[in-house]
Amino acid sequence: MTHASLALESALRQVAAEIDAQFDRLLDVPDDPRADLYRAMRHAAIGGGKRLRPLLVFATAQLFAVDKSCAARVATALECIHVYSLIHDDLPAMDDDDLRRGKPTVHKAFDEATAILAGDCLHDLAFELLAHEATHADPFVRVELISELARSSGPAGMAGGQMMDLEAEKASFDLATVTRLQALKTGALISCAVECGAILGRVPHEGRTGLRGYARDIGLAFQIVDDILDAEGDEALVGKKLGKDGAAGKETFLSLLGIDRAREQARMLVDQAIAHLHAFGPEADLLRDVARFTLERDR
Amino acid sequence: MTHASLALESALRQVAAEIDAQFDRLLDVPDDPRADLYRAMRHAAIGGGKRLRPLLVFATAQLFAVDKSCAARVATALECIHVYSLIHDDLPAMDDDDLRRGKPTVHKAFDEATAILAGDCLHDLAFELLAHEATHADPFVRVELISELARSSGPAGMAGGQMMDLEAEKASFDLATVTRLQALKTGALISCAVECGAILGRVPHEGRTGLRGYARDIGLAFQIVDDILDAEGDEALVGKKLGKDGAAGKETFLSLLGIDRAREQARMLVDQAIAHLHAFGPEADLLRDVARFTLERDR
Numbered sequence: 001m002t003h004a005s006l007a008l009e010s011a012l013r014q015v016a017a018e019i020d021a022q023f024d025r026l027l028d029v030p031d032d033p034r035a036d037l038y039r040a041m042r043h044a045a046i047g048g049g050k051r052l053r054p055l056l057v058f059a060t061a062q063l064f065a066v067d068k069s070c071a072a073r074v075a076t077a078l079e080c081i082h083v084y085s086l087i088h089d090d091l092p093a094m095d096d097d098d099l100r101r102g103k104p105t106v107h108k109a110f111d112e113a114t115a116i117l118a119g120d121c122l123h124d125l126a127f128e129l130l131a132h133e134a135t136h137a138d139p140f141v142r143v144e145l146i147s148e149l150a151r152s153s154g155p156a157g158m159a160g161g162q163m164m165d166l167e168a169e170k171a172s173f174d175l176a177t178v179t180r181l182q183a184l185k186t187g188a189l190i191s192c193a194v195e196c197g198a199i200l201g202r203v204p205h206e207g208r209t210g211l212r213g214y215a216r217d218i219g220l221a222f223q224i225v226d227d228i229l230d231a232e233g234d235e236a237l238v239g240k241k242l243g244k245d246g247a248a249g250k251e252t253f254l255s256l257l258g259i260d261r262a263r264e265q266a267r268m269l270v271d272q273a274i275a276h277l278h279a280f281g282p283e284a285d286l287l288r289d290v291a292r293f294t295l296e297r298d299r
Numbered sequence: 300m301t302h303a304s305l306a307l308e309s310a311l312r313q314v315a316a317e318i319d320a321q322f323d324r325l326l327d328v329p330d331d332p333r334a335d336l337y338r339a340m341r342h343a344a345i346g347g348g349k350r351l352r353p354l355l356v357f358a359t360a361q362l363f364a365v366d367k368s369c370a371a372r373v374a375t376a377l378e379c380i381h382v383y384s385l386i387h388d389d390l391p392a393m394d395d396d397d398l399r400r401g402k403p404t405v406h407k408a409f410d411e412a413t414a415i416l417a418g419d420c421l422h423d424l425a426f427e428l429l430a431h432e433a434t435h436a437d438p439f440v441r442v443e444l445i446s447e448l449a450r451s452s453g454p455a456g457m458a459g460g461q462m463m464d465l466e467a468e469k470a471s472f473d474l475a476t477v478t479r480l481q482a483l484k485t486g487a488l489i490s491c492a493v494e495c496g497a498i499l500g501r502v503p504h505e506g507r508t509g510l511r512g513y514a515r516d517i518g519l520a521f522q523i524v525d526d527i528l529d530a531e532g533d534e535a536l537v538g539k540k541l542g543k544d545g546a547a548g549k550e551t552f553l554s555l556l557g558i559d560r561a562r563e564q565a566r567m568l569v570d571q572a573i574a575h576l577h578a579f580g581p582e583a584d585l586l587r588d589v590a591r592f593t594l595e596r597d598r
Contacts, residue, residue, distance in 0.1 A: 033466040033476070034459045041454070088419060091392075093411030112392030113465050116415070117458050120387060120422065124453030127426045131446035139438035146445055147430035154423030155340075159416050160333045166412050167332040177332070 008289035015055045015075070020046050022076040026125065040110045040118035041125075045083045048101030048239070050299070052222075052290070053078045053193040059286040060197025060211065073135045074145060074196050080126035081153045082189060087119035089162060095244070102239035123153075136200065144199050152192035161185025168250045175256045179220070182253075186226070187219030210276045214287065217273035222294040224266040227252040228259065229298070237299040270295045307588040314354045314374070319345050321375040325424065339409045339417035340424075344382045347400030347538070349598070351521075351589070352377045352492040358585040359496020359510065372434045373444060373495050379425035380452045381488060386418035388461060394543070401538035422452075435499065443498050451491035460484025467549045474555050478519070481552070485525070486518030509575045513586065516572035521593040523565040526553040528597070536598040569594045 023045040029038040054075035061071035090097040090105040091112060098108050107115035129135060130145045151157060161184030164173075168181065194215035198208045230242050231254055245252045253262050273291040277284045322344040328337040353374035360370040389396040389404040390411060397407050406414035428434060429444045450456055460483030463472075467480065493514035497507045528537055529544050530553055544551045552561050572590045576583045 033463045033470065033472075033480075034454060036466075037454055037459065037462040085419075088415055091415065093390075093406075093415060107392075114462070116387055116390065116392060117462050117465075119419075120384075120452075121454040121458050123419065123422055124449045124458065127445055128449035128453060131442045131449060133442075139442045142442050143430045143432075143438045143445075146426055146442075150423045150427035150430060153419075154427060155333060155336055155420040159420050159423070160336065163336040163413070163416050164332045166416075167335075171332065173332075181332075 005289045005292075007286060008293055011055060011059070011286055011289075012051065015051045015058055016049075018072055019051050019054050019076055019079055022072060023079075026076070026129075036110060036114055037117055037121060040106050040114045041122055043103070043109055044087050044100075044106050044118060045079070045122065048103060049079075049083075050297075051079065052294075053082050053189055055290060056190065056193035056215070056287075057197050057200075059284075059290060060194045061200050062286070063197070063280060063283050064201025064203065066197070066200040069134070070136055070200055071197070073129050073132070074200060075193075077126040077129040077135075077145075077149065078189065078193050078196065080122045080129070081149060081158070084119040084122035084126075085153070085158055085162070085189075087115050087122070091115060094162075094166070097241055099240050102236075126153075141199060141202070145196055148192055148195050148199065152188040152195075157184055157188030157192070158186075161188065165250075169248050173251045175253075178251055178253060178256060182220065182223040183216070186223045187216060190219040190222065191215040210279055213276035214273045214291070217269045217276065218291050218294050221266045221269040221273065221291070224253045224262050224269070225294060225297065227254040228262060228266075230254075231259075234298065239299065266295055304588045304591075306585060307592055310354060310358070310585055310588075311350065314350045314357055315348075317371055318350050318353050318375055318378055321371060322378075325375070325428075335409060335413055336416055336420060339405050339413045340421055342402070342408055343386050343399075343405050343417060344378070344421065347402060348378075348382075349596075350378065351593075352381050352488055354589060355489065355492035355514070355586075356496050356499075358583075358589060359493045360499050361585070362496070362579060362582050363500025363502060365496070365499040368433070369435055369499055370496070372428050372431070373499060374492075376425040376428040376434075376444075376448065377488065377492050377495065379421045379428065380448065380457070383418040383421035383425075384452070384457055384461070384488075386414050386421070390414060393461075393465070396540055398539050401535075425452075440498060440501070444495055447491055447494050447498065451487040451494075456483055456487030456491070457485075460487065464549075468547050472550045474552075477550055477552060477555060481519060481522040482515070485522045486515060489518040489521065490514040509578055512575035513572045513590070516568040516575065517590050517593050520565045520568040520572065520590070523552045523561050523568070524593060524596065526551040527558065527561060527565075529553075530558075533597065538598065565594055 027038050027042050029035050057075040057078055058071050086100055087106045089095050090100055091107055097105050106118055127146055130142055136142050161181055164181040165185055194211050198211055229238055230245050233242050235242050270291045274288050277287055326337050326341050328334050356374040356377055357370050385399055386405045388394050389399055390406055396404050405417055426445055429441055435441050460480055463480040464484055493510050497510050529541050532541050534541050569590045573587050
């Protein structure tokens with residue numbers, strides 16, 4: 001990994017290990033005809049990905065001294081939604097991808113029906129985790145987390161963005177529409193991760209403005225860099241097929257802005273994201289590192 | 300509709316109208332590239348189906364004088380999960396059905412990608428509805444509802460049963476395995492509907508034994524009758540393609556028991572279900588009518 005600070009590298013490794021351990025514990029393969037369903041969930045959920053959303057939950061929660069085991073459950077719930085969305089987005093009827101996180105996609109390693117169901121089950125698991133009292137003793141906190149996650153993943157969030165992305169192949173979107181598409185498709189769940197950290201920290205709504213600005217800006221920067229990696233990245237590092245946006249004739253930040261303005265825009269967003277954290281001291285350094293990482297990553 | 304009591308007929312009509320009104324209010328089509336996503340959800344969710352699960356929520360909730368608008372939200376959440384599962388089960392990679400509730404399935408009326416996303420969005424909507432304070436003022440009740448629904452729809456419930464059903468085409472299941480398959484695939488959500496009515500009624504766990512027995516028995520009876528309708532029903536009434544189990548070579552209650560013993564078994568289960576309600580007076584007559592209806596229905 002290039003350019004990641006030592007603190008960030010260590011945090012990414014710790015979070016990846018924690019999330020893998022959580023999934024390993026949650027997804028015990030039963031000795032019955034549902035075994036492949038669990039194997040498919042494990043295939044998708046364990047051992048891969050940057051775990052950016054879980055890291056954002058941890059990094060935000062630690063600003064408010066949230067119990068780590070609570071943050072771990074919420075981080076895992078967020079990752080359940082992210083992984084379920086990858087499984088479904090990779091299906092032949094959607095983006096039709098064979099490779100994800102350097103491994104065969106679930107419908108390739110198993111079959112389409114199992115992939116659809118494995119996604120559906122991880123979708124349920126997210127809410128089951130959040131509803132559990134181990135996530136937070138106060139049920140008001142739990143329902144707020146659930147409400148936030150359901151809104152962020154549904155038609156007004158991630159899934160709505162994916163629908164717009166499918167339409168993008170048929171229409172020619174302008175910059176405002178591409179920005180809205182990406183604010184939903186990628187941004188909603190990134191924002192949700194930060195928001196959930198704040199909810200766990202019992203930050204009142206009026207105290208979340210800076211964190212929300214931070215999340216919105218890194219979400220967009222992340223997507224701009226994704227577009228750049230899609231055009232110029234190394235498939236072996238990114239772990240999925242690249243060059244698909246251009247082939248599909250979709251408008252992206254890259255096609256609309258050009259490479260130089262796209263890079264400049266991402267850099268500006270990251271600076272702005274860091275500026276949103278001005279009220280926080282060194283306890284927010286990990287969030288600042290994450291912002292820089294969205295820009296400098298090569299995968 | 301044959302054999303339904305007047306009270307049941309009226310209740311089914313009222314519940315159907317209420318659920319349609321809820322979905323109509325919730326699924327306002329936006330004027331943006333997500334329009335087809337919302338249209339697909341409306342296509343699947345509005346105007347069709349027996350609304351058996353919502354009816355069970357209402358009928359159980361009324362035993363405990365639960366506020367009707369709370370019951371309506373929970374009933375709609377249950378139906379969200381049921382409808383999402385129908386959309387995904389009908390996909391070409393799953394059961395590959397063209398007709399559902401007398402209409403083209405979502406992937407036929409729209410396309411596969413839209414169908415996958417519409418199912419995913421209804422899945423989220425269920426939890427968003429339950430988390431909202433309008434569902435119940437007490438957040439402990441809301442998290443209990445969410446926990447119950449997530450468990451019932453996931454790998455230990457409905458989706459796990461669907462996975463077993465896919466395996467049933469490759470294996471030759473015995474009666475115990477078919478019973479477990481159906482207890483998950485159809486039974487879990489039917490039980491969940493009754494359980495949610497009891498949760499809304501703040502019935503303590505130890506007070507739910509009779510209702511749980513009732514739900515388990517009508518769930519199985521419902522599925523046995525489904526198997527019989529699949530073999531002998533009228534496609535125009537049932538509103539979906541029939542004869543599929545036999546064609547797929549799947550073991551069902553019908554193939555394992557034969558028609559006479561299957562009918563006898565369903566009758567016995569319904570008697571048993573009604574016996575489980577012995578602690579209740581006439582306020583449970585609607586639940587008793589529902590039990591008889593699972594047996595006598597022709598659709």
